[in-house]
Amino acid sequence: MAIKLKRPWVGIAVPCFIISFIGYNAHYFILSNFLSRKRQIIFQCFLSMIWLSYYLAIYTNPGKPIQFNPKDTSNLKFCKKCESWKPERAHHCKTCNQCVLMMDHHCPWTMNCVGYFNYPQFLRFLVWVLITTAFLFLQLCTRIKFIWDHRNSRNISTTLITKSELIFLTILTPFDAFIFLTIFVLFIRCIRNQIFNGMTQIENWELERLESSYYRRNSKFLGTLINKVYDLYPDEKTIEHKSEAAELIERKSKGRLRFMTVVNFPYDNSILKNISTALGSSPLLWIFPWAVPEGDGLYFEHNEFSGYEKGSSLQDILLALPWPPDGGRQATDMNHKTQVEVIQEDGEVIIRSNETETQRRTAWKNEWGEELEDFGVDPEED
Incomplete structure (x- = not known):
């Protein structure tokens, strides 16, 4: 179910608080006590990639049909608010107040639409959150196991396992797991729609509506x-x-x-073509933070069944x-x-x-x- 916030800025504040609270408290109170310097640096690199991809998902315009003058408008709709024709797969966002190319949805957590030119940043943000939370959860569980295995040992100094570490282990472990599972569900939904079915969330909604009507x-x-x-x-x-x-x-x-x-x-189309449409044709572009698809978001390749032949x-x-x-x-x-x-x-x-x-x-x-x-x-x- 979509979330509607009375104060839009809260949508940015909440993720920023969660990223900071889990990431930096986990590092300061837990990871720094037992993790090697190399792994601590790796964790901070993961955390930095979350911030970068999140920033780009917020500030990258999803794309709008500038100077779109189609020759054939028979199957297109005219947007009265933008005073222009809407390309295929485009919709007018009531919050962003613009037509969005290949609009997937308006995301309250980025205060921005997810569309053709920032879908890669949005997906990379989800991926980095999953990588970071999974890495952190593994380390937290390792630490919990170590403490449990040595709970009765007299060889461990109390300075190595502090009260604050135990408190944050208790709080952050389930919190981190919850964030991982929540983002994982959203990630799977995005992959299923865009990569395996070649459709946005809006188009998937449309398909479900049509199928429901058909079988009623x-x-x-x-x-x-x-x-x-x-x-x-x-x-x-x-x-x-x-x-x-x-x-x-x-x-x-x-x-x-x-x-x-x-x-x-x-x-x-094929899975590779669907990936190319959403993320770009080169695997290097899939991981590069600023990479966007090569197309213009105005026209899209159709599959073999969509071609009309008279007779x-x-x-x-x-x-x-x-x-x-x-x-x-x-x-x-x-x-x-x-x-x-x-x-x-x-x-x-x-x-x-x-x-x-x-x-x-x-x-x-x-x-x-x-x-x-x-x-x-x-x-x-x-």
């Missing part, structure tokens, strides 16, 4: 997509395609038509619909009234829908309880 009982979602095909490609409204439409709807009603056979996420089967054309295929409105079959009819007139199959724009603005929530607005998207401009 008595859903008319498929009919809506077919109407979308006819709106975008009027020449495809042939007798053959109308007949195929009726067949697809019948297969869907019997549970024999899977969601992913009619809906395609166009930006999911293709209706099912292939459905896969080629621009993302999101229903136009991107927040809707669910449960919360709005939609009537899609499949009727016959003069031997032709006709699909009709009386769905209205107002009805389709009903918000949908995923299993985390998140709405599109929770990712920072301005609902008035999306």
Whole structure:
């Protein structure tokens, strides 16, 4: 669930306090008592990389569509607040008050959006937090084991194990483990979305919304997509395609038509291409603190299923619909009234829908309880 802070500066203050409290107290009260100088330096290097990557995630602009003048605007949306066309995958952030290229989400802990040009810094920040907390947890556990093994020994001077060290071991060990697990969950979510599926958190939310609508009982979602095909490609409204439409709807009603056979996420390519889009093509760029992707964030490579070819089967054309295929409105079959009819007139199959724009603005929530607005998207401009 997205976190909303009344005072935005708290989002910066809390992480800074946690990094300082765990890192420097652990070093001064615990690590300096038993760790070699070399390992202490390594720990401080890890800590410095956290600060650097965090600073860059805060102050790097995620990217905005400057001088974006597309030739084809048929599948693009116009942002009234920015007074410009929004590139594919871009959204207007209500907090940053700008359109953000390949917007992933607005992060309250950086007071900044995570988008095309600072996603690498954000991900590197998570990685350095994981490396540092894992390294520290290992050292803390080693120290705890040493103290426990020698708890009854008279050979250890009380000056080697101080009361303050025991106090901070008790506080910092579970605290450090908690931070590691929390960031690990977020890191896995980011890797699953961007690297394995090629999508932002917003796009993953959209995909879940579409799938939920598709499999809902008595859903008319498929009919809506077919109407979308006819709106975008009027020449495809042939007798053959109308007949195929009726067949697809019948297969869907019997549970024999899977969601992913009619809906395609166009930006999911191979894992290497997904990494290149998010982090850059060279492995050296993945770890270099200031590195950003080589592209401009305005145009993205599409997969093989997203290309429209005139005269293709209706099912292939459905896969080629621009993302999101229903136009991107927040809707669910449960919360709005939609009537899609499949009727016959003069031997032709006709699909009709009386769905209205107002009805389709009903918000949908995923299993985390998140709405599109929770990712920072301005609902008035999306």
